[in-house]
Amino acid sequence: MAQAMRPQSTPQPISLFSTDGKPHPLQDTLMAATLVLGAVAFITAFFHDLHLLTSWAGLIGILTGAYGQFVSVTTRERFALIIGLGASAIGFFLGMFHGGLFGG
8 A cells, every 4th residue: 555655746637538647539439429329319219200210329329338338448438338328228228119220
């Protein structure tokens, strides 16, 4: 626990996307894509006629978020990915209920 007693010489800058001070362009892109797809899937799930958009956006959001979880590095990335994955899953399931991926 020697590192706990050592004072930090300079305060760490607050970063919106990474907490380790290193850039993560792939992870940030996956996180943003998952959040956008999750928002689209969740919002369009409330309109029955948009079930094609809802289900496809949800499915792609789930796949993007799952891969993002696999390669994520920081806790902030994982937190945002879980939010996007949840919204994508809700949209996907409601889109499947309203007609599915191919308009049944």
